[in-house]
Amino acid sequence: TDTYPSLTRDPRFAKLTPEHVAFFKELLGQDSAVIDGVNANADADLEPFNEDWMHKYKGQCRLVLKPGSTEDVSKILRYCNENKLAVVPQGGNTGLVGGSIPVFDEIVISMGRMNTIHSFDEMSGSLVLDAGCILEVADQYVAEKGYIFPLDLGAKGSCHVGGNVSTNAGGLRLLRYGSLHGSVLGMEAVLPDGTVMNDMCTLRKNNTGYDLKQLFIGAEGTLGIVTKLVVQCAQRSPAINVALFGLESYEKAQKAFREAKLQLSEILSAFELMDGTSQRLVHKIRGGNKPLENDYPFYCLVETSGSNSEHDYEKLEKFLEDVMSNEVIADGVVAQDASQIKNLWSWREGITECIGHWGGTYKYDVSIPLSDMYSIVHEVKDRLSAAGLLGDTDKHPVVDVLGYGHMGDSNLHLNICVRRYDKEVEKVLEPYVYEWIEKRQGSISAEHGLGLAKKNYIGYSRSGTMIGLMKQIKTLYDPVGIMNPYKYI
Ligand code: FAD
Ligand code: 2HG
Ligand code: ZN
Numbered sequence: 001t002d003t004y005p006s007l008t009r010d011p012r013f014a015k016l017t018p019e020h021v022a023f024f025k026e027l028l029g030q031d032s033a034v035i036d037g038v039n040a041n042a043d044a045d046l047e048p049f050n051e052d053w054m055h056k057y058k059g060q061c062r063l064v065l066k067p068g069s070t071e072d073v074s075k076i077l078r079y080c081n082e083n084k085l086a087v088v089p090q091g092g093n094t095g096l097v098g099g100s101i102p103v104f105d106e107i108v109i110s111m112g113r114m115n116t117i118h119s120f121d122e123m124s125g126s127l128v129l130d131a132g133c134i135l136e137v138a139d140q141y142v143a144e145k146g147y148i149f150p151l152d153l154g155a156k157g158s159c160h161v162g163g164n165v166s167t168n169a170g171g172l173r174l175l176r177y178g179s180l181h182g183s184v185l186g187m188e189a190v191l192p193d194g195t196v197m198n199d200m201c202t203l204r205k206n207n208t209g210y211d212l213k214q215l216f217i218g219a220e221g222t223l224g225i226v227t228k229l230v231v232q233c234a235q236r237s238p239a240i241n242v243a244l245f246g247l248e249s250y251e252k253a254q255k256a257f258r259e260a261k262l263q264l265s266e267i268l269s270a271f272e273l274m275d276g277t278s279q280r281l282v283h284k285i286r287g288g289n290k291p292l293e294n295d296y297p298f299y300c301l302v303e304t305s306g307s308n309s310e311h312d313y314e315k316l317e318k319f320l321e322d323v324m325s326n327e328v329i330a331d332g333v334v335a336q337d338a339s340q341i342k343n344l345w346s347w348r349e350g351i352t353e354c355i356g357h358w359g360g361t362y363k364y365d366v367s368i369p370l371s372d373m374y375s376i377v378h379e380v381k382d383r384l385s386a387a388g389l390l391g392d393t394d395k396h397p398v399v400d401v402l403g404y405g406h407m408g409d410s411n412l413h414l415n416i417c418v419r420r421y422d423k424e425v426e427k428v429l430e431p432y433v434y435e436w437i438e439k440r441q442g443s444i445s446a447e448h449g450l451g452l453a454k455k456n457y458i459g460y461s462r463s464g465t466m467i468g469l470m471k472q473i474k475t476l477y478d479p480v481g482i483m484n485p486y487k488y489i
Contacts, residue, residue, distance in 0.1 A: 003057075003058050003060075004103060004452075007103060007486055009104040009105070010086070010481075010485060010486075012084060012481070013084055013085065013086045013106075013482070013485070014083055014084045014085055015105065016038050016062060016063055016085065016105065016107070017038070018038060018039055020038075020063075020083065020085065021034070021036055021038045021039060021063060023079060024063070024065055024076065024079075027072065027075055027076065027079075028065065028066070028067065028068070028072060032066070033065065033066040033067070033068065033113065034063070034064070034065060034066070035049070035063065035064035036062075036063060037061075037062035037063060038062050038063055042062075045064075046061060046062065046064060048093070049061060049064050049090060049093070049101075049108045049110060050101065050102065050108075051101065052093065052095065052096075052098055052100065052101045053093060053094050053095070053096065053155075054096065054356060054360060054361070054363075055360070056098065056360060056421070057098035057101040057452060058101070059088075059101045059102030059103060059104070059106070059108075060102065060104055060105050061088070061102040061105060061106060061107065061108045062105055063107045063108070064107070064108045064109075064110055065107060065108070065109050065110070066109075066110050066111075066112065066113045067109065067111070067113065067114065068113045068114065069114070070114075070188060070190060070196060070227045070228070073109070073114075073190045073225050073227055074190050074194040074195075074196055075194065076109060077190055077191070077192050077193070077194050077224075077225065077482075078193060078194025080107065080192075080482050081192045081193050081194065081480050081482055084480060084482065085107055085482065086104075086105075086106040086107070086481075086482045086483075086485050087106055087107045087108075087109050087482055087483065087484070088100065088101070088102045088106045088107070088108050088109070088221065088484050089109050089111065089162075089166070089221035089225045089226075089483075089484065090108050090109065090110045090111065090163075091111050091112075091131070091132065091159060091160030091162050091163025091164075091166070092112075092134065092155065092158040092159035092160045092163055093158075094155035094158055094159045094163070095163065095167055095220075095448070095449065095451060096363055096365070096448045096451075096453075097445075097448050097449050097450060097451030097452065097453040097454060098451040098452035098453050098487070099167070099220045099221065099449055099450070099451030099452065099484065099487055099488075100163070100221075100451075101452075103452065103485070103486040103487070104486075106484075106485065109225060111130075111131050111132035111160055111162055111163075111225075112132050112160070113132060114130040114131060114132035114227060115130055115132040115133045115134070115137075116129070116130045116133070117129045117130075117133060117137075117138065117141050118130070118228075120141070120142060120145060120147075120233075121202065122145055122146075124202070124203075124204075124232075125142075125147050125232055125233040125234060125235070126185055126202045126203075126230055126231070126232055126233070127141075127142055127147075127149070127230065127231045127232075127233050128186075128200070128202065128228065128229070128230050129161060129228070129229055129231070130162075130227065130228055130229075131160060131161060131162025131163075131165070131225075131226045131227050131228060131229060132160050132162060133160060133161050133162075134156075134157065134158065134159070134160060134161075135149065135151065135152075135153070135155075135156040135157075135159050135160070135161055135164060136156040136157050138161055138231075139152070139156065142233045142236075143236060146235065146236050147233040147234065147235060147236050148177075148233060148234050148235070148236040148237075149161075149231065149233055150173075150177035150178070150180075150183040150231065150232065150233060150234055151164055151169060151170075151171050151173070151174075151177070151180065151183075152171050152172045152173055153169055153170075153171035153172060154172075154349040154350075154352055154353070161229055161231070162225075162226045162227075162229070164180065165180055165184055165187070165216070165217055165226055165229060166216070166217075166218070166219060166220055166221055166226055167218065167220060167447075167448065167449045168180050168181065168217050168218030168447070168449070169447060169448075170406065170409060170411065170446065170447035171406075171447075172270050172272065172348075172349075172406070173269055173270050173303075174406065174408070174409050174447075175268070175269065175270060175271060175406070175408035175409060176234075176268070176269040176270065176305065177234055180217055181214060181217055182232075183231055183232045183233075184213065184217055184229060184230070184231055184232075185201055185202060185203065185204060185206075185230040185231065185232050186199055186200040186201040186202055186213070186228075186229065186230030187199050187200070187213040187216060187226060187228065187229055187230070188200055188226075188227045188228035188229075189213070189216050189223075189224045189225060189226045189227060190224055190225045190227055191223070191224045191477060191478075192224060192477070192478045192479075192480065192482050192483050196227075197212065197213075197224070199212065199213050200228060200230055201230065202230050204232065215473065215477075218449065219488075220449050220450065220451060220484060220487065220488055221483060221484040222474060222478065222483050222484045222487065222488045222489075223473070223474065223477040223478060223483060224477060224478075224483065237269070237305035237306055237307060238307060238309070239304075239305070239306050239307060239308055239309035239311075239312045239313075240269075240303065240304070240305050240341060241303070241304045241309075241312050241313050241316050241334065241335065241341075242301065242302070242303045242304075242334070242335045242340075242341045242344045242345065243301070243302045243316055243320060243332055243333065243334045243335070243344075244291050244292065244299060244300070244301050244302075244332065244333055244344045244347070245299060245300045245301075245302070245320075245323070245329040245330075245331070245332040246292045246294065246295075246296030246298070246299055246329065246330045246331040246332070247296055247297070247298040247299065247300060247328070247329050247330060248296065248297060248298075248330050249297065249298065250297075250298060250373075250374040250375075252298070252328050252329065253273055253298045253300055253374075253407065254370055254371070255323075255328045256300055256302075256323055256328050256329055257271055257300070257370070257407055257408065259319065259322070259323055259328060260302055260319065263315070263318070263319040263322065264302070264304055264315060264316065264319055266306075267304040267305060267306040267312050267315065268302070268303075268304055268408075269303045269304060269305035270301065270302070270303035270408065271300065271301075271302055271303075271406075271407050271408035272300065272301040272348050272404070272405070272406060272407060272408070273298065273299070273300055273374075273403075273404055273405055273406075273407035273412075274298070274299040274300075274301070274347065274348055274351065274404040275297065275298055275299075275374070275377065275402055275403050275404060276295055276296055276297045276298065276299070277400055277401070277402035277403075278351045278355070278402045278403070278404045278415075279295075279299055279347060280295070281351075281354055281355055281357075281400065281402065281417070282347060282350050282351055282354045284354075285354040285357050286350060286354060291333050291343070291344055291347060292331050292332075292333060293331070294330075294331065296330055296331070299347075300329075300407065301344060301345070301347070301348050302316070304316055313334070316334060317334060320332050320334060348404070351404055355402065355415050355417050356417075357417075358399045358417055358418065358419050359418055359419045359420050359421075360417075360418050360420070360421050361415045361416060361417050361418065362415070362416040362418065362421075362425065362426070362429055363413065363414075363415055363448070363453075364412075364413070364414040364415075364429075364433050364444075365411070365412075365413055365414075365445060365446050365447055365448040366411070366412055366414060366433075366437050366442055366443060366444060366445075366446055367409075367410050367411050367412075367442050367443035367446040368410060368412060368437065368440055368442040369410060369440060369441075369442070370407070370410050372440055373407075373410060373412050374403055374412065376403070376412070376414055376433070376436055376437075377401060377402065377403035377412075377414055379436070380401050380414065380416065380429065380432075380433065381401040383428050383432065384398050384401060384416070384425070384428055387424070387428050389422075389424060389425055389428065394419065396419070397418050397419055397420055397422035397424070397425050398416055398417070398418050398419075398425060399417040399418060399419060400416075400417050401414075401415070401416050401417075402414075402415050402417070403415070406447075409446070409447075411446040411447060412446075414433070416429065430457075431457070431460075434457045434460040435460070437460060437461070438460040438461070442461070443461045444457050444458075444460050444461045445461070450487065450488050450489070451487055451488070452486065452487050455486075455487050455488055455489060458489060467489060470489050471489060474488075474489065
């Protein structure tokens with residue numbers, strides 16, 4: 001197609017007919033559960049399912065199905081598998097690598113109706129819920145019981161927990177609560193032939209055989225559809241403190257991180273890095289008072305979570321004094337109440353939304369050893385300037401280059417903000433960025449996944465042997481290949 005010139009529709013997949021649609025309508029039994037663009041024009045209704053959050057990927061799906069139960073999902077997939085109809089599972093559609101958008105005419109299976117919270121064990125903290133629950137809703141539910149969902153990210157108001165698990169999202173507090181590979185205790189998933197894999201263990205320990213659910217964590221809908229989850233929630237800390245620092249160099253940001261771990265130790269719950277460019281852009285787009293008076297090349301946001309507010313606040317202030325007097329940080333502020341905490345976080349969480357303002361961004365979500373992590377931002381900026389692509393006028397496709405991310409997890413978000421997506425820019429960026437990462441034994445996909453954006457580059461972070469094994473797993477689980485085709489591997 002024009003959208004993806006290097007891809008062709010796999011002729012093995014059947015094209016949707018009115019008979020197929022009639023089967024789904026009969027199965028789901030209510031008009032609102034099917035968006036039918038096969039029998040009539042439904043382009044406007046289909047559009048939100050055919051376009052991603054960044055407006056970068058566009059699909060041609062003509063049928064959206066909204067199952068209401070695991071049984072519905074099972075019957076849909078069995079029918080699709082038998083009739084060679086390709087599908088794309090879709091959660092909140094906030095993914096950043098094009099994984100949730102069909103490439104051609106795949107059927108979208110949208111999980112939003114499956115949004116029941118089933119149970120919560122107040123003793124152990126294990127939460128049983130449907131995959132289509134919105135992350136923020138799940139967190140609010142456990143908050144009332146004194147617990148916290150072990151994942152938090154900027155898209156929490158619309159992403160689904162099933163989408164989070166399927167991308168193995170990392171987010172803002174992985175440093176404290178670890179990865180979903182540890183906190184997902186149980187899972188129910190439907191395989192492409194309709195088989196229901198029930199592994200809804202609610203206990204932390206279960207070493208009976210291969211841990212198959214792990215394969216679905218980060219599988220991006222290529223092996224089956226996740227329908228239910230058991231998630232280990234942590235005790236919510238009653239005392240939260242947040243500080244924001246301005247720093248003169250990236251070396252100093254590394255020192256501040258080392259000191260934060262040493263001095264704040266068990267109460268440290270987030271350590272985020274923002275460069276000066278990202279903060280200037282947020283200020284330009286949103287306005288408002290900046291947290292610190294002067295501009296700095298780097299900022300760090302530090303959060304502590306503990307059980308004793310006074311003790312934690314004292315510890316944080318002492319830490320601040322120490323790094324200030326040793327000239328590790330140039331300036332800093334500690335939030336005094338909940339609204340100031342929210343405000344400081346908004347300077348970090350708001351970046352993703354603001355930087356798309358000029359038209360789009362090329363995103364590289366990468367893991368790099370900390371000592372080298374930020375230098376890629378300078379190098380990419382220099383390359384784009386030297387190629388005459390970065391500047392202030394409409395002639396220049398690139399507005400700016402910036403970096404921010406989860407410093408505590410060695411995870412940088414390199415973003416190239418553009419006025420338009422442009423082939424010349426792409427040529428400067430790729431494969432250069434991936435080669436740079438490979439040389440440092442980094443990962444080309446730290447937390448967002450592969451989707452369509454990175455499927456051709458997996459070899460920069462995984463060996464041929466490992467990719468071969470992954471392909472065998474894909475064939476074992478999905479022999480007909482209907483699950484989210486053209487992506488991942
Ligand atoms: P979708 O986008 O709908 O889908 C993502 C992938 O999962 C697709 O491949 C889809 O096919 C598959 N999928 C979805 N649901 C299911 C299911 N039930 N079964 C099987 N497959 C399924 N990510 C981070 O890791 N950390 C961050 O800090 C972070 N911050 C973000 C901030 C913003 C503002 C935005 C827009 C995105 C951010 N992301 C972040 C990206 C992140 O991947 C998503 O926000 C989230 O995890 C995806 O959930 P979703 O429900 O929107 O999934
Ligand atoms: C974040 O940490 C997200 O804010 C999004 O992972 C990163 O937009 C990005 O590049
Ligand atoms: Zn992130």
